[in-house]
Amino acid sequence: MSSSSAAPWKQLILTSIEANSHLKHYSYFQLATVSSNNLPSNRTVVFRGFENDGDKILINTDTRSRKINDLKHWPFAEICWYFTESWEQFRISGVVDVIDGTNPDPLKLEKREKSWFASSLKSRMQYVAPSPGLPAIATQQPSLSPPLDPSIGPVDAFCLLLLDPDQVDYLNLKTNERLTFTSGAGIQGQKLWTSERVNP
Amino acid sequence: MSSSSAAPWKQLILTSIEANSHLKHYSYFQLATVSSNNLPSNRTVVFRGFENDGDKILINTDTRSRKINDLKHWPFAEICWYFTESWEQFRISGVVDVIDGTNPDPLKLEKREKSWFASSLKSRMQYVAPSPGLPAIATQQPSLSPPLDPSIGPVDAFCLLLLDPDQVDYLNLKTNERLTFTSGAGIQGQKLWTSERVNP
Numbered sequence: 001m002s003s004s005s006a007a008p009w010k011q012l013i014l015t016s017i018e019a020n021s022h023l024k025h026y027s028y029f030q031l032a033t034v035s036s037n038n039l040p041s042n043r044t045v046v047f048r049g050f051e052n053d054g055d056k057i058l059i060n061t062d063t064r065s066r067k068i069n070d071l072k073h074w075p076f077a078e079i080c081w082y083f084t085e086s087w088e089q090f091r092i093s094g095v096v097d098v099i100d101g102t103n104p105d106p107l108k109l110e111k112r113e114k115s116w117f118a119s120s121l122k123s124r125m126q127y128v129a130p131s132p133g134l135p136a137i138a139t140q141q142p143s144l145s146p147p148l149d150p151s152i153g154p155v156d157a158f159c160l161l162l163l164d165p166d167q168v169d170y171l172n173l174k175t176n177e178r179l180t181f182t183s184g185a186g187i188q189g190q191k192l193w194t195s196e197r198v199n200p
Numbered sequence: 201m202s203s204s205s206a207a208p209w210k211q212l213i214l215t216s217i218e219a220n221s222h223l224k225h226y227s228y229f230q231l232a233t234v235s236s237n238n239l240p241s242n243r244t245v246v247f248r249g250f251e252n253d254g255d256k257i258l259i260n261t262d263t264r265s266r267k268i269n270d271l272k273h274w275p276f277a278e279i280c281w282y283f284t285e286s287w288e289q290f291r292i293s294g295v296v297d298v299i300d301g302t303n304p305d306p307l308k309l310e311k312r313e314k315s316w317f318a319s320s321l322k323s324r325m326q327y328v329a330p331s332p333g334l335p336a337i338a339t340q341q342p343s344l345s346p347p348l349d350p351s352i353g354p355v356d357a358f359c360l361l362l363l364d365p366d367q368v369d370y371l372n373l374k375t376n377e378r379l380t381f382t383s384g385a386g387i388q389g390q391k392l393w394t395s396e397r398v399n400p
Binding site for chain 1: 223224225228230233234238239240241242243244274276277278279280282284289291329330331332334335336378380397398400
């Protein structure tokens with residue numbers, strides 16, 4: 001077992017991203033949450049990077065999607081990220097901060113705005129489309145959505161999720177190696193990671 | 201909205217499997233459960249087919265893995281199956297029947313045995329390997345595992361999961377179409393599926 005204050009699994013992920021980046025779906029992973037009626041919920045979302053130099057994971061989503069209710073009720077999530085080229089799986093569990101336009105923290109609103117402008121115009125268009133999951137009305141064509149001014153900031157439906165990992169399980173199906181990374185508090189209260197090799 | 205007693209989403213899945221079957225990972229999906237401390241849990245598992253002519257989904261797993269505890273405590277799961285070639289996502293939620301060697305039902309034990317013999321010898325070897333998730337002992341090399349007689353039936357660690365879907369959410373990212381399928385009881389108590397087109 002070894003310990004470190006820098007997230008030791010982050011370099012593993014960056015290496016996997018590099019090895020799989022020629023595939024369109026390399027940045028897609030599955031996010032599991034628990035709904036308010038205690039049922040597991042699971043959907044594909046897009047990795048939007050790590051926050052600044054840290055290890056928090058950025059995800060964009062729609063305030064009108066069900067995962068927002070799930071996370072406001074119970075903020076825990078587990079990502080399962082399988083890299084199809086390198087045969088590696090990362091399971092990343094942690095607490096999720098839901099940052100929508102009503103957030104009282106100006107620094108968080110700034111992060112949300114940054115993530116909005118980092119998205120493509122096509123991605124932003126999703127947030128002015130009809131409510132996801134509601135019955136589709138035949139006459140409502142996506143092409144009829146209003147055009148979106150590229151210079152305007154995030155619309156109400158745009159929401160940033162910030163997942164703060166506290167446990168990471170890494171599995172390599174090519175080498176048959178598995179490592180678990182667990183965070184704890186160091187003597188000065190700082191986050192400290194320990195890792196251990198476990199059976200696959 | 202339309203209704204049917206045959207599972208109308210099954211043909212969609214079979215078509216997706218066909219379109220993606222040239223990819224090794226086409227049969228991998230993510231299974232979310234809720235742990236006994238109420239945390240979401242998410243991992244990649246392998247699709248082992250539908251049970252006979254029905255719509256229950258077969259998954260093989262190890263009785264020593266944590267998902268068994270999750271499911272014995274709370275049998276609900278949601279599969280998220282993303283097909284990377286055809287850009288389709290299926291979210292399949294339902295109740296999971298955990299069938300290990302201690303199951304009192306002879307018919308279920310038969311299903312477990314059938315799934316064991318349908319697995320490759322390499323797959324079966326996992327179940328005689330050291331306990332998954334436990335600290336790895338450096339001297340324990342996989343090559344030192346005892347050989348497995350191909351004619352013997354399932355070992356204790358082998359467990360069949362049978363997921364009985366009650367809701368399916370289908371999303372096609374190429375056509376931007378989304379359909380939800382919900383099961384209910386018909387007049388004679390039979391399972392009846394309704395489907396609805398919803399906003400993506």
